[in-house]
Amino acid sequence: MPFVIIAKEKLGRGGEKIRTTELSGPTLRIGRGTDNDLHLDDHSVQLHHAVIQEEDERYVLRDRNVLSLTSVNDMPVTETVLPETGTIRIGPYTIRFARPTPAAPLTIEYEVLGEDEHAVEAPLSMAAPRELPPLPPSSMRDEKFHAVAVYTLRGRYLNKTAIAVLAVLVVWGGSVLVYALGKHVMFMPGSISVKHRLFANNCAHCHPAWQPVFTVVPDKACLSCHSGPPHFSERAFGPAPQCASCHVEHKGQAALVALDDSTCLRCHADLKVREPRIPITTAIHSFMADHPEFAISVSRVGYPVQRVGLNEGKQVVDSAAIKLNHRLHLKPDLMGPDGPEQLSCASCHQADPQGAYMRPVKYEKDCMRCHLLDFDERLPGKTVPHGQPPEEVDRFLRATYAVYYLLQHQPDLQTQGLARRLPGGPRPQEKAWVSGMVEGSERLLLGPIGSKTKGKCVLCHVLDRPEGASPVTAFGRAKTDARMVESRASFPAVVKTAMPERWLPYSNFDHKAHGQLKCVACHEAAPLSERTKDVLLPGIASCQSCHFESGGARTQCLTCHGYHDRSETQMPGDQPYPIEQFKQGQNSPQSIPVGR
Amino acid sequence: MKAPNGSLEAAKGTLLMYGSSRYLKGAVAGAGALFLSYSYYVRTTIPSGSTAWGLVYGWMGLGAILVLMFLGIRKRWYFSRLGTLQGWTSAHVYLGLLTLLIIPMHAGFQFGWDVHTLAYVLLVVVVLSGIAGLFLYLTVPGVLTTHESGMLPDKLEAEIDQVLKEMKQLAAAEPLVFQHLYEEEARRYRELTSRGWRILFTRIDPSAILAQRMHELRNQLVDSLVADQEGFSRFAGLVLRRTELEAYLAAQMRLKNGLQAWLYVHVPFSIAMMAAVSVHLLVVLYY
Numbered sequence: 001m002p003f004v005i006i007a008k009e010k011l012g013r014g015g016e017k018i019r020t021t022e023l024s025g026p027t028l029r030i031g032r033g034t035d036n037d038l039h040l041d042d043h044s045v046q047l048h049h050a051v052i053q054e055e056d057e058r059y060v061l062r063d064r065n066v067l068s069l070t071s072v073n074d075m076p077v078t079e080t081v082l083p084e085t086g087t088i089r090i091g092p093y094t095i096r097f098a099r100p101t102p103a104a105p106l107t108i109e110y111e112v113l114g115e116d117e118h119a120v121e122a123p124l125s126m127a128a129p130r131e132l133p134p135l136p137p138s139s140m141r142d143e144k145f146h147a148v149a150v151y152t153l154r155g156r157y158l159n160k161t162a163i164a165v166l167a168v169l170v171v172w173g174g175s176v177l178v179y180a181l182g183k184h185v186m187f188m189p190g191s192i193s194v195k196h197r198l199f200a201n202n203c204a205h206c207h208p209a210w211q212p213v214f215t216v217v218p219d220k221a222c223l224s225c226h227s228g229p230p231h232f233s234e235r236a237f238g239p240a241p242q243c244a245s246c247h248v249e250h251k252g253q254a255a256l257v258a259l260d261d262s263t264c265l266r267c268h269a270d271l272k273v274r275e276p277r278i279p280i281t282t283a284i285h286s287f288m289a290d291h292p293e294f295a296i297s298v299s300r301v302g303y304p305v306q307r308v309g310l311n312e313g314k315q316v317v318d319s320a321a322i323k324l325n326h327r328l329h330l331k332p333d334l335m336g337p338d339g340p341e342q343l344s345c346a347s348c349h350q351a352d353p354q355g356a357y358m359r360p361v362k363y364e365k366d367c368m369r370c371h372l373l374d375f376d377e378r379l380p381g382k383t384v385p386h387g388q389p390p391e392e393v394d395r396f397l398r399a400t401y402a403v404y405y406l407l408q409h410q411p412d413l414q415t416q417g418l419a420r421r422l423p424g425g426p427r428p429q430e431k432a433w434v435s436g437m438v439e440g441s442e443r444l445l446l447g448p449i450g451s452k453t454k455g456k457c458v459l460c461h462v463l464d465r466p467e468g469a470s471p472v473t474a475f476g477r478a479k480t481d482a483r484m485v486e487s488r489a490s491f492p493a494v495v496k497t498a499m500p501e502r503w504l505p506y507s508n509f510d511h512k513a514h515g516q517l518k519c520v521a522c523h524e525a526a527p528l529s530e531r532t533k534d535v536l537l538p539g540i541a542s543c544q545s546c547h548f549e550s551g552g553a554r555t556q557c558l559t560c561h562g563y564h565d566r567s568e569t570q571m572p573g574d575q576p577y578p579i580e581q582f583k584q585g586q587n588s589p590q591s592i593p594v595g596r
Numbered sequence: 597m598k599a600p601n602g603s604l605e606a607a608k609g610t611l612l613m614y615g616s617s618r619y620l621k622g623a624v625a626g627a628g629a630l631f632l633s634y635s636y637y638v639r640t641t642i643p644s645g646s647t648a649w650g651l652v653y654g655w656m657g658l659g660a661i662l663v664l665m666f667l668g669i670r671k672r673w674y675f676s677r678l679g680t681l682q683g684w685t686s687a688h689v690y691l692g693l694l695t696l697l698i699i700p701m702h703a704g705f706q707f708g709w710d711v712h713t714l715a716y717v718l719l720v721v722v723v724l725s726g727i728a729g730l731f732l733y734l735t736v737p738g739v740l741t742t743h744e745s746g747m748l749p750d751k752l753e754a755e756i757d758q759v760l761k762e763m764k765q766l767a768a769a770e771p772l773v774f775q776h777l778y779e780e781e782a783r784r785y786r787e788l789t790s791r792g793w794r795i796l797f798t799r800i801d802p803s804a805i806l807a808q809r810m811h812e813l814r815n816q817l818v819d820s821l822v823a824d825q826e827g828f829s830r831f832a833g834l835v836l837r838r839t840e841l842e843a844y845l846a847a848q849m850r851l852k853n854g855l856q857a858w859l860y861v862h863v864p865f866s867i868a869m870m871a872a873v874s875v876h877l878l879v880v881l882y883y
Contacts, residue, residue, distance in 0.1 A: 044833025046810075091829045145760060145785040147753045147842065151849035153792035153856050160863045167868030171718075175711055175875045187879045189645055190706045207883040213651065248642050251706065262640045 002054040003028050004105050005038060009112040028052040028108070030090065031064075042113065044091035052082065052106065059099065059106050061088065082106070190250035193257075198583060206249075216244035229564040241267070246563070261286065264557040287555035288548055293540050296503055310539045317533045321462040321495040326529040326536070336370055345519040345526070355512030360501050363387065373456055375441040379404065384445065390491040393445070394438065401437040405430045446492070462495040503537055507560040611733065614686035623690035627697060634701050643704030645712075645880065653702035658873070660695050661719075664688055665866060689730060692723050711879065715872035722866045729858040736851045743848055752845040759838045760785070766831055774831055777816075781835060795850045796857055802843035809839040 003023035011017055023037055030038040031049040040049070050063045050070050059082040063070045070077055073086045082088075088095040095110040178186045185192070185200045192200045199205040206221040222228060222243040231240050246263040247256050271282040281292040293309040298317060308315045329348075333340035348366040349358045361367070363386045373383040375397070382400060384393050409430070445457045457463070520526060522538035529536055547553040613620065637649040644650050667688045671681055699716050700707075707713045747755065760782065767778035813832045 042830075042833065043837050044829040044831075046836070091833060143760075143782065143786070145753075145757060145782075147756050147785070147845055148749045148849070150785075150788045150790060151749075151792055151795060151846055151853070152790070153796075153853045153860075154790045155793060158793065158860070160860055163860060164864035164867040167864050168871040171714070171868050171871040171875065178711075186710050187875075188708070188710055189703075189712050189880060191708055203883055209882055211883065213881070214646075214648075248644065251642055251644055251704070260642060262642075 002026060002059075002105050003037070003052075004107045006107065006109040007112055008109065010114060022105075026054045028106075038095075038108065038110070040090060040093050040110075042091045042093070045093070049090055054106075057102050058082075059097075188250055192250060195256070196249060216242055217249070219243050222247070229566055231563050231565060259558055259563075261557050264561075264563070268557075286549065287557075287559075288544065291540060294504055294507075294537065296500075296535065296537070297505075310535065310537060316535045318535050320497055320499040320532060322497045322499060322532055323460050323462070324532050326526050326534075328530070330527050337372075345523075349519075351511050355515075356508075356510045357502065358511065360499060367460075371456070371459070373445075375445060375456075376437070384441075389494065390442075390446070394442065394491070397438040397441050398434060401434040401441075402430070404437075405433055457494070461497070463492040464495050465492040503535075508562060509560065611682065611686055611730075612689065614683050619683075619687045619690045622687075623694055626694055630694070630697055630701060637701075638704075643701070644706065645702050645704070650702055650704065653698055657695055657698040657702050660691050660698060661870070661873070664692055664695070665870070668863070689726070692726050695719060696723055711872060711875050715869055715876050718865055718869035718872055722862055722869055725858050725861040725865065729855075729862060732854050732858060736855050740848060740851055743844070747844070749845055749848050749852070752841055752848070756838055756841045756845070759834055759841065763831065763834045763838070766827075766834065771827075774827065777831060777835070781838065792849065792853050793857075795846050796853055800843060800847040800850055802840060802847060805843040806836060806840055809836060 002025075005021040005023065005028075007019045007021070009017040009019070021037075028038060029036040029048065029051050030040065030045075031047050032040060032042065032045040033047040036048065046064075048064050050061060052059050052061050061070070061072060061077065061080050061082055063078045071089045072080055072082065074089070082097060082099070084100070085098040086096075088097060092113060093110055095108055097106060097108050099106050175187075178184075182201055184203050187203070188200065196206075206217045208218065219228070219242050226243075228243055246259055249256055265285060268282075268284050271284075281290075284290055284292070293311040295307040295309045296316065297305050298308045298315065299305045299319060310316055328334075329343050332342050334343055335341075348361050350366075351357065352359050363371075368386070373386055374381070375384055376382065379400065385396055388396070445455070446463065447455055447458075514522070522542050523536050524538070524542075525534060526536045547555050547559070549555050633649070634643075637643055637647075641647050641649065645654055667684050670676060670678065670684050696719070699719060703712065703716070707716070763778050763781060767774040813835060816828070
């Protein structure tokens with residue numbers, strides 16, 4: 001039991017109440033707070049003012065506050081070992097302590113102060129140690145302090161109105177400044193494409209002022225620099241859409257050129273056209289959903305050109321006037337000029353330098369190696385010219401045989417000399433010989449297909465023979481010279497082959513891009529085709545096996561189609577400008593004559 | 597869920613869940629409708645402010661902003677019968693959040709270094725400050741009511757006044773040194789300049805302030821005569837009490853000021869945003 005606390009409380013009329021408390025713990029807490037062992041109720045005492053602790057049979061007083069208002073025997077202390085007896089002063093309290101023997105508990109005695117005793121006590125007798133100046137009389141006046149006002153949000157200039165006015169001035173003033181400095185790019189709604197960046201600070205270069213909502217940049221602004229080939233406009237009902245309605249600027253480079261299907265579908269989802277079946281369908285929404293089968297143009301005598309879908313069976317006809325048997329050509333061990341060989345697609349079909357399309361098949365390049373137009377075994381290596389009308393072939397043969405005759409009869413001619421034939425005299429021998437040779441050769445070339453040399457022209461070409469001409473004497477020529485001259489006009493005509501260079505002229509295709517595939521992967525029917533009229537193009541299903549939405553290769557309209565009819569492409573801008581003038585916008589719409 | 601009456605929870609509930617959460621539901625439905633329409637829109641067109649959909653979003657955004665700004669008028673319009681102010685504030689919160697969605701949809705989520713994006717950035721600042729304000733409204737009043745002093749600022753001010761009066765009484769009776777001490781205390785008050793903003797950005801720790809003041813007083817105590825010490829301790833007790841009360845007051849005012857401070861961003865920036873929107877409209881309608 002280290003501590004005994006004796007609290008004395010004065011009662012009225014000199015009475016006194018004494019309360020004794022015994023503490024068993026080693027620590028005695030002193031302070032204003034009610035949780036202290038020694039509770040001293042006065043403002044000048046701190047909540048937890050000090051502690052006295054028993055340590056090795058000694059009692060140590062520790063001031064727990066930074067501010068020490070504690071003194072032991074009138075000496076201010078922060079930490080001290082208490083002597084046997086003495087007084088501790090804390091605020092208005094005087095606490096006497098005593099410890100008669102080291103083994104005895106520390107006895108503490110104090111007086112509980114009454115209400116009035118907290119008030120001001122009599123002035124202390126001692127004068128201030130320092131020389132203090134007298135205070136002005138006003139110092140002790142009654143004052144009202146406005147503590148709340150001090151801590152309220154207030155500032156002379158820092159109020160909402162001032163900030164708002166400043167911010168508005170910054171926004172408007174900044175806008176005017178930016179405009180004045182010519183940085184008009186700051187007013188652009190969205191980034192401009194790389195190609196138009198040169199004019200980014202000159203809005204008026206393309207934009208006329210005060211355009212109604214929904215209007216786009218007028219076409220003449222675009223056409224001042226760009227050629228814009230029309231889009232089959234002669235067939236459309238309404239006017240063609242404006243350039244800027246599809247080529248959206250201020251949405252980045254991609255948006256300007258890589259157009260979305262939606263731009264096409266605006267019209268093609270429900271197309272108004274003048275001519276039926278061109279294009280073959282007027283309502284299309286996507287490649288997978290309702291794109292029609294690919295269509296080719298078929299021309300028949302007496303009918304207008306018609307678009308025929310590849311799925312329209314017998315109507316799908318290759319009307320080219322050329323005879324070709326694909327199956328035969330792809331036969332193994334086909335006899336070539338140097339023996340048996342195996343032809344492939346690429347033996348005849350080769351891509352153009354860009355690799356996109358196949359070059360048209362030409363005799364000299366693709367056929368001649370095997371199909372030589374030789375006509376007489378006595379003249380090895382001599383071939384009739386290809387691509388010439390029969391009249392020319394006739395002339396060529398005539399000249400060739402005449403030279404041959406001369407060379408054969410050179411010794412005779414040298415000895416006899418060239419005797420001039422008298423009018424009406426007998427026909428010279430060599431002319432008759434040449435005519436005979438020519439006729440024989442022509443019979444071989446144009447006659448029915450037979451041996452190796454027979455019917456070489458008609459093997460591939462179709463002849464338009466004059467009426468009444470004998471099928472055997474192909475040229476319909478009579479024996480007499482007079483009739484021969486007359487019959488010159490009746491040479492058969494070779495029907496124009498009319499092989500289409502592009503089957504699907506309204507779409508684009510790149511063979512090179514599809515080079516990983518075998519030819520027959522798409523042109524499935526080619527190895528089995530025996531007739532020219534077979535159209536060997538792959539249908540839409542073939543494309544759709546790779547090109548499909550969500551996961552497949554691209555299916556956008558512009559993957560295959562182009563909007564502009566490039567067949568009529570003209571050079572852009574027929575008003576060329578020097579660089580500086582161009583940059584300064586000399587070619588702006590304002591400087592372009594209207595109606596261009 | 598019906599909020600309990602008369603409690604702070606009820607007040608919170610009223611703001612966010614006003615009228616059986618009608619504005620919350622409306623905002624969720626609105627956001628859903630916006631997402632659906634936008635997903636259709638991006639699939640059919642390149643989104644931009646000049647397309648038909650873009651214009652619809654644009655006018656919607658402008659309408660929403662005007663409705664939001666009307667709260668400033670409505671809350672000063674005491675006799676208005678146009679809905680309750682709580683309802684307006686609740687709608688204000690949700691509509692404000694929706695604008696963060698509507699405006700980018702209007703622009704096709706395209707931003708740049710231009711006056712148009714400036715308007716949106718200002719809108720974002722306004723909405724974010726609004727969210728901060730909402731957060732303060734939901735948290736600060738709770739902290740205030742459970743404040744350790746248990747007194748509101750006005751009561752604290754009266755209490756400080758009382759302590760100063762006691763100090764003055766004490767000082768009038770004591771030697772000149774105490775009068776000087778009182779004068780010093782009183783001068784602290786007389787010379788206090790407005791510090792409403794300053795306290796916002798400083799941490800107020802009443803116990804640290806008290807410890808500092810104690811330290812100062814202790815130095816003075818050591819200098820004083822032993823005979824003065826008892827009187828000094830009484831005086832110092834009052835000084836500390838006063839310091840403690842003031843620290844409590846500052847801490848409370850800091851919270852109260854926080855409730856106001858966000859409006860210094862929210863309101864002026866909303867006006868500045870309207871200025872930027874006016875430039876935006878001028879530019880897009882001119883070209």
